[in-house]
Amino acid sequence: MFRILILFLIFFTLSSCSSPEGTWGWYVIDPSTKAGWTNIKFLVGGFYSTILLSIIAAFLSIFIGLVVALPAMSDNKLLQLFNRVYVEFIRSIPLLPMLFWVFYGLPVILKSMGINANIDAFWGAIITLAISDSAFTAEIYRAGIQSISKGQTEAAKTIGLNYYQTMRYVIMPQALRRILPPLANQFIYIVKMSAFASVIGMQELTRRANEIVVTEYRPLEIYTLLIFEYLILVLLISFGVRYLEKKLGSNESANS
Amino acid sequence: MENTFAVEIEGLTKSFKDFKALDTIDLNIKHGEKVVICGPSGSGKSTLIRCINGLEDFDEGKISISGNTQNPKKESYVSDFHIGMVFQQFNLFPHLSVIENLKLGPMKSLGLSEKDAETRARGLLERVKIPEQALKKPNQLSGGQQQRVAIARALCMEPKLMLFDEPTSALDPEMISEVLEVIVDLAREGMTMVVVTHEMGFAKKVADRIIFMDGGSIVEQNSPGMFFKNPQTARCKKFLNQILHH
Ligand SMILES: Nc1ncnc2c1ncn2[C@@H]1O[C@H](COP(=O)(O)OP(=O)(O)O)[C@@H](O)[C@H]1O
Ligand SMILES: [Mg+2]
Secondary structure: OHHHHHHHHHHHHHHOOOOOOOOOOHHHHOOOOHHHHHHHHHHHOHHHHHHHHHHHHHHHHHHHHHHHHHHHHOOOHHHHHHHHHHHHHHHHOOHHHHHHHHHHHHHHHHHHOOOOOOOOHHHHHHHHHHHHHHHHHHHHHHHHHHOOOHHHHHHHHHOOOOHHHHHHHHHHHHHHHHHHHHHHHHHHHHHHHHHHHHHHOOOOHHHHHHHHHHHHOOHHHHHHHHHHHHHHHHHHHHHHHHHHHHHHHOOOOOOO | OOOOEEEEEEEEEEEEOOEEEEEEEEEEEEOOOEEEEEOOOOOOHHHHHHHHOOOOOOOEEEEEEOOEEEOOOOOOOOOOOOEEEEOOOOOOOOOOOHHHHHHHHHHHOOOOOHHHHHHHHHHHHHHOOOHHHOOOOHHHOOHHHHHHHHHHHHHOOOOOEEEEEOOOOOOOHHHHHHHHHHHHHHHHOOOEEEEEOOOHHHHHHHOOEEEEEEOOEEEEEEOHHHHHHOOOOHHHHHHHHHHHOO
16 A cells, blocks of 8 residues: 555656646646546546456456366367467467457458357457457466376376366365466456557547547646556556465465 | 186286387286285386376286276276275375365265265274374375375275385385385285385285386296295396395
8 A cells, every 4th residue: 555655646746747838737637627527537437447348358368268278288189289279379469450350350250150249349358358368377277287296186086086076176276376376467467458448449448538638638647647547456456466475375285 | 796806917018108118017916915016116117007097008908907908098997996096105185184185085086975975084094093183284294194194095985906106115214114004904904905115024024926027027926935035037136135135
């Protein structure tokens, strides 16, 4: 919390630099004026979409990542290949082109398959973020699961556990300690990348900032506020990750 | 219809890449028989018992467990005949308590109720003489205690055959006897077992047969009395000299 306070201090120091003819014109988001208050409400209203978008995308990515990671650990060469191709391919696509492809291209493909799906900006952004991020979560799972010794899987086999039971009761509970912190970190990436949703018209934080800039011609103040909006979100997640790491780390257990 | 043999192995051959780890092994083990396997490091002892319980697939030959044949290159589980396995490194589940380690197999694999699994697990902890450690995590126990938990975990599945892969090699010397005692007790109760070990005192006491392996082959096998008194091959003599006078 202390660090957030310092950041706000810097923020308000900057704001005091304003002068009538100077570079800063904080009046656009001055909460004491009616226009300023309206602008603030509009800008801050973007939190809702940004957060919702990020959370849904993160959950999807966590799920897809697992489905992509598990084949990497199988003995089947074809399944391993699937994992490598998916990870290398998805990881190499920049987010913006993928977003355009999903938003403008995917409906065309679906239509040709007889599915008349209209992908709106919200779901277009979620699909893109989730898939783009899943290549990274898959690698996180793989590293975490492979860090558990082979002896654990073998011991599970000798007491008759099948693949699912081995994962569920033996491997995952141990791997999770190593997987959760980087997975939570990955959530920060999603939150930041969700800004790209603005270009397909999703009214999240960045889009709203752009819209006010166009009408008010005060990019400096509004984008400064925008940066602080993301900063707050990311700092909150950081605290969460720290907390998680501490909690999991205290439960240290040797891996025989 | 009971088979005479608990394990029948015929022409078992297994390679890792170009390296032949097992070379046409023939071995029959009777029900209730106790077989000790020894031999220099890298001679294929672990590979052999890992082939028996299906942890390792093999290239050629045939393994039958109580008459059920396993084929090469196949996930070779024989579900109605559970084979217990005790590893050199214990391989206990570190995130579970001792009692949970024991209950996991019976509950998830045999479908026992929590209550029945608990009763069975408690009984086995008595048998390996550590009932008071039930709620501890494995890493809070000594090596000897951990290995006894591992034995109890295997016994929880009520196996008809127990495999031990150097069960005392990772232990401090003062803990070896407490683990061997448990295995000796098990032998007295009539369990069929294959034990890879270099504890020759133990071998003399429980083995019906001692097998000496070298270079992926069974070089020599005999009753304990004959094996120690009158080793047939130079390789075996040399090996016995090394481990008996070190
Ligand atoms: N997974 C493996 N990959 C490659 N080589 C292996 C593997 N497991 C065992 N080996 C080799 O096979 C030989 C026999 O190994 P092992 O059965 O473990 O011997 P022992 O248990 O008698 O010491 C050794 O030379 C070992 O290096
Ligand atoms: Mg070995």
